[in-house]
Amino acid sequence: MKISIITIVYNRVDLISECIESVINQTYENVEYIIIDGASTDGTQEKIEAYGDKIDHYISEKDEGIFDALNKGISKASGDVIGILNSDDVFYNCNTLSNIANAFHTSQADLVYAKGLFVDRFNPKKVKRIYPSNPFRKWYLNYGWIPLHTTIFVRNEVFQKFGNYNSGFVIASDYEISLRWFQNDKIKKHFLNEWVVKMRLGGLSTSARLQIKKSREDLRIINCSNLNGFLTLSFKIARKIPHYIAPQFMRSITV
Numbered sequence: 001m002k003i004s005i006i007t008i009v010y011n012r013v014d015l016i017s018e019c020i021e022s023v024i025n026q027t028y029e030n031v032e033y034i035i036i037d038g039a040s041t042d043g044t045q046e047k048i049e050a051y052g053d054k055i056d057h058y059i060s061e062k063d064e065g066i067f068d069a070l071n072k073g074i075s076k077a078s079g080d081v082i083g084i085l086n087s088d089d090v091f092y093n094c095n096t097l098s099n100i101a102n103a104f105h106t107s108q109a110d111l112v113y114a115k116g117l118f119v120d121r122f123n124p125k126k127v128k129r130i131y132p133s134n135p136f137r138k139w140y141l142n143y144g145w146i147p148l149h150t151t152i153f154v155r156n157e158v159f160q161k162f163g164n165y166n167s168g169f170v171i172a173s174d175y176e177i178s179l180r181w182f183q184n185d186k187i188k189k190h191f192l193n194e195w196v197v198k199m200r201l202g203g204l205s206t207s208a209r210l211q212i213k214k215s216r217e218d219l220r221i222i223n224c225s226n227l228n229g230f231l232t233l234s235f236k237i238a239r240k241i242p243h244y245i246a247p248q249f250m251r252s253i254t255v
Contacts, residue, residue: 001101002030004079004156008069009048009087010038015200016047022090024054028097032056032079036069067165067173074159080104081112083153088200090124092117096196100153109190111154111181113147116197118243127247128201129240135191141182142228144236149174150197158187171210172217179225 005023009016023033035048037060045060057076063069074082081104085091103112118129131148162180165173181187215233222232 001081001104002032002079003028003081003083003097003101003153004032004034004077005083005085005097006034006036006070006073006077007085007087008036008038008066008073009040009044011040011042011044012087013040013043013047016044016087017050018090019085019087020048020051020054023085024051025094026091026097027094028101030101031097032077034073034076035059036063036073037061038063038069065167065170067167067169071164071167074164077156080156081153082156082159084150085197086150086199088121089150090198092195092198096194099192099194100196103190103192104153104155107188107190109188110158111152111187111189112192113153113189114151114192114194114196116148116151116199117195118201119198121200124198124200127250129243130246130250131243132246133191136182136189138183141179141225142232142235144232144234144239146175146178146182146236148197148199149178150199152178152181154181154187162187169217169221171214172221175218176221176225179221179227183225 007019023031033055034057035055037045037048039060039062048055048058059072063072070084083100091097100112113133115133116131117127118131120126120128133147158181162184166176167173169176182189215237218236219233223229
């Protein structure tokens with residue numbers, strides 16, 4: 001099974017090397033790595049180019065936003081399974097993709113999802129927020145449940161059958177496509193009870209000044225998905241509170 005990993009990046013000269021090394025140092029060998037750069041101006045391109053033949057597809061050009069860039073990456077992906085690793089982030093450990101591949105093999109699922117950690121932007125060993133998950137029940141969606149998007153790996157054919165990211169949403173298209181997948185009974189889902197990604201706080205969707213815009217887009221998506229409007233949105237927002245509190249009481253997380 002080939003796994004395609006897509007990283008989109010713009011002006012992350014200080015972090016992109018760590019992200020790339022997280023992918024190329026995986027113990028799982030059948031990995032296709034795709035990087036889509038939005039024409040960075042801070043030296044990011046030179047950092048990427050230093051990895052040469054470790055990257056299978058590399059595009060650097062202006063795009064129409066993060067989801068346009070992700071769709072470019074999907075168009076290049078030839079793997080059986082597609083996953084996303086943002087430029088600020090790293091896989092949980094070097095065995096992450098082996099665990100994902102095993103989960104697909106044993107479950108024969110179309111989609112595998114797991115758990116993620118949010119870490120301090122300047123001290124990635126400090127867990128600031130957890131993003132747990134659990135085996136899927138469709139009614140959960142009405143109460144704001146959705147897995148962390150970068151913990152979701154899907155078969156390439158899912159994109160081919162059910163479409164790519166909707167670039168009409170500037171910040172929340174990951175939520176829209178996740179709901180599209182989880183509401184679709186034809187897509188077989190499997191929960192992997194493992195941490196698979198460490199995300200630095202401070203990305204597009206975690207910026208406080210953009211939360212209002214994100215909530216507005218979330219509400220549009222919720223209504224279009226025939227969920228419970230403001231009730232679903234309220235639960236989605238409220239679910240974050242214990243995520244921030246939990247790390248203070250969890251001593252067993254190794255980062």
